[in-house]
Amino acid sequence: MKIAINTGGGDAPGLNAVIRAATKAALNRGWEVLGLRNGYASLYTDKPATRLTPDSVRGITMQGGTILGAANRGNPFEFPVLQADGSYTYEDRSDVVVSKLAELGVEAVVAIGGDGSMHLAHRLSEKGLKIVGVPKTIDNDLVGCDTTLGFDTACTIATEAIDRITTTAESHQRAMIVEVMGRYAGWIALHAGLASSADVILIPEIPFTLESVFKKLEQLKKQGKEHAVIVVAEGAQLKEGGHFIKGKQVGQAELLGGAAAFLEKEIMSQTGQETRSVILGHQQRGGRPSTYDRLISLRFGAEAIRAIEEGDFNKLVVMKENQLRRIPIADVAGKFKTVPTDSDTIMTARDLGICLGD
Numbered sequence: 001m002k003i004a005i006n007t008g009g010g011d012a013p014g015l016n017a018v019i020r021a022a023t024k025a026a027l028n029r030g031w032e033v034l035g036l037r038n039g040y041a042s043l044y045t046d047k048p049a050t051r052l053t054p055d056s057v058r059g060i061t062m063q064g065g066t067i068l069g070a071a072n073r074g075n076p077f078e079f080p081v082l083q084a085d086g087s088y089t090y091e092d093r094s095d096v097v098v099s100k101l102a103e104l105g106v107e108a109v110v111a112i113g114g115d116g117s118m119h120l121a122h123r124l125s126e127k128g129l130k131i132v133g134v135p136k137t138i139d140n141d142l143v144g145c146d147t148t149l150g151f152d153t154a155c156t157i158a159t160e161a162i163d164r165i166t167t168t169a170e171s172h173q174r175a176m177i178v179e180v181m182g183r184y185a186g187w188i189a190l191h192a193g194l195a196s197s198a199d200v201i202l203i204p205e206i207p208f209t210l211e212s213v214f215k216k217l218e219q220l221k222k223q224g225k226e227h228a229v230i231v232v233a234e235g236a237q238l239k240e241g242g243h244f245i246k247g248k249q250v251g252q253a254e255l256l257g258g259a260a261a262f263l264e265k266e267i268m269s270q271t272g273q274e275t276r277s278v279i280l281g282h283q284q285r286g287g288r289p290s291t292y293d294r295l296i297s298l299r300f301g302a303e304a305i306r307a308i309e310e311g312d313f314n315k316l317v318v319m320k321e322n323q324l325r326r327i328p329i330a331d332v333a334g335k336f337k338t339v340p341t342d343s344d345t346i347m348t349a350r351d352l353g354i355c356l357g358d
C-alpha cells in the first residue's frame, strides 16, 4: 500500500503530530508514505512529492507549523494562472491531482484540513480518489466533531495574552480590546474570554450593539472598576451591520480596520474612556502544540491509517463525546459549526455577568 499525506489550508499546532503518527503507523504496516509539498501544488511540478521516513518525522510532535508546507492557493478546482498583465485566470486542475497520484501509485490520501480542505476532499472523492480526512482548524468550526486539532493551543495562547493585557489595562485604567481569530464562529473568543475573565465577549453568533458595550463599561465604573477587557472575534457582527472580515465590514465599502479598531474608535469617541486595541493574529496559529492537541493529533493520525487499512474511505476521523469516530466527509463539506447560543458555555458567561453584546 502506498499513501500520501496532505496538509491543506492554514497551519495549526498539531499538524506535525498527525504527520508523524500517520507515517509511523503506515510504515509499521510495511506501507510507503509520500508527503505532498504545499498542499496539492507539488503535483503540478516535476517534484511531485517527498518520501516520508522514520527520520523525516522524528522529533516533530512538538513542532508548530507543518513540515510539508501549507498551500496559499491550494484549490485544484480553481488553480490560479498568472497572466502577462499581472491578473489571474483560474483553471480546473483537479484531474491532474487525481492522475498524478495514480501515476505515483498512491492508493489513498490522508487529507488534514478544515472546512475548505474537506470540501475539496469531497469533490476529489467524487472523481475516484480514496480519502480519509483529519479535522484541523484553530477556529473549531468544523461540523460533526467536538474539537479540531489546533483549537486548544490557540485558546491557551489567547488566554495567556488576555491575562497579560488585563494587568496593563488595570494599571492604566483603560478599556483594552483584544481581537482573536474566528471568521464565522466565536469559539476562541468565548473560551479564551471566559478563561481569562473578560468583561465583554463579542462573537459572530450573537450580533452586538455598541450601547450594550457602553452600558457594561458604565456598570463596571459604578462598581469601582476603572478598567475593562473586551474580547472580540474577528468575525463579530454589529446588530445593524455585517460581519467584520479581514478589516472590512461586509456590505460596506468603507475600510474599518477590523473589529478591534472599530470598537476602539467608538469607545474612545462615545464614552471618553481611554482605550487601546490589540490584534492577536497569527501567533494563535504558531508554535508548539498543547499536550491535548499533540495527543488528539497523534490519535487522529493513527486512526486515519486504521481507516485506510479497513478500506473505510471518504470518512473524516473525529472526536465526538471523547471517542474517536468516523463520519462521511460529505456530511461536513461546505458547512460551519458555530457556537450554539443556548450552550452551557454561553449560559455560564451570562451567569458570570459577562456582557455578550446583546
Ligand code: F6P
Pocket (backbone or CB within 6 Å): 010, 114, 137, 138, 139, 181, 182, 183, 234, 285
Ligand atoms: O481558519 C483559521 C484562520 O486562522 C481564521 O481564523 C483567519 O481568519 C484565517 O485563518 C487567516 O488565514 P490567512 O491569513 O492564512 O489567510
